[in-house]
Amino acid sequence: MTPAAYAQGCSAALALLGLLSAVMSLLSAALVFQLRAEQAAMKASAAVPAEASLVLAPVSAVLAALSLVLSLSSAAACLLHSYFAADVCGGDGDTRGADWFLLDSRAVRHVAVGLFCVGVSVYLAGKMDDGLLKNSTTLTNKQRGNEVTVPPATLDSLSVHQLAAQGELSQVAAHLSKNASLLNSRDERGFTPLMWAAAFGEIAVVEMLLESGADPTILARERESALTLASSGGYADIVAILLKHGVDINSYDWNGGTPLLNAVRGNHVRCVDTLLVGGADLTFEADSGYSPMDLAVALGHKKVQKAIEDHVLKLLKYKTKS
Structure with missing residues (x-):
């Protein structure tokens, strides 16, 4: 160029x-x-x-x-x-x-x-x-300044499962009085009204449903139980009530999680104590390979770890005396 x-x-x-x-x-x-x-x-x-x-x-x-x-x-x-x-x-x-x-x-x-x-x-x-x-x-x-054009849902439009989750005791009772088959009816996830009430800590609804004959041993599609849901939420009082009704304390869900493992994962010390007193198996491992103690250590839940250690010490002392 x-x-x-x-x-x-x-x-x-x-x-x-x-x-x-x-x-x-x-x-x-x-x-x-x-x-x-x-x-x-x-x-x-x-x-x-x-x-x-x-x-x-x-x-x-x-x-x-x-x-x-x-x-x-x-x-x-x-x-x-x-x-x-x-x-x-x-x-x-x-x-x-x-x-x-x-x-x-x-x-x-x-x-x-x-x-x-x-x-x-x-x-x-x-x-x-x-x-x-x-x-x-x-x-x-x-x-x-826009106003809502869709009216909010009323109690009459809610299902018995939704009402149980919200603790609407009288509304749940009214539905059951009209149709007793709703007591153990399942929704699309396989949850019963008792499961929803246990999952959200609605103890009054749980007690009413159990007194009415609700089955606490039913498992949902992914093997969740009312006890598993209550343990995951940390509702120790509901856990104690369900244990009195003969539920399987060591039932496992889709990934091998037991009520005790779910309580440990959520760092719910009272639930852990209640389940241990009820006889939960400390050696049961989830699909991930974690036992309750392993999971508590891995997650850094010190209080849960101490609760498990105290329970093991009590068992050892009892065996020594006997």
Whole structure:
């Protein structure tokens, strides 16, 4: 490539870069004015946290202004390079100014490209912060004053399983008086009303269902039992009631978890004590290979670990005496 062709190619490339820099300058200027308008809107909006507006708004404004300066600098470098290159190629007599600026034409191009790239990066960063501000100013339906168009569910529309989970004792009793077959009916997960009441700690509903003849030994689709659910939730009083009704204290669910393992996993010390007194097997391991003590140590549940150790010591003392 001849020097003339090379110079023309450089001038054309820098002219294009200057055009892109000018476009970025316009976008940055628009972002500056946009941010000013959004800052005014934020002051009038209660949806924007004060901490967020104090940080994001100034940062976005600084980034937008910096992007504008960088883009203008890149455009100016491109224009000056093209101007002085044309001056040199034109063969004018006095080219001292052009010679000074074009001491290293490659360096000028690198500076222009660097300013443009940094300007684009800073613009995108400012735009990202602006997006965060926009998200934080989005009003909720409540703030807009919209009213709920769908009426809330009433007790009459709830199933006996839902009522049992919510502890609606009288409503559950009313359903059972109308249809006794609901007592041990299963939902889509295989849960009975007793299971839902045990899972949510509704002891009054549990007692009423058991007195009405509910079967506490039923297993759900994934082998959950009322005892397993009560142990997982940490409801020691319900665990004690279920144990009095002859449930299998070592029943296991789909992953080999027993009521004791579930109580240990949840760090429910009272449930662990109740199950140990009831005769829960300490050697039973889940599919993961953890025994109750192993699981307590792995999870760092110190109080549960101590409860198991105390129980083992009591058993040893009893064996020694006997």
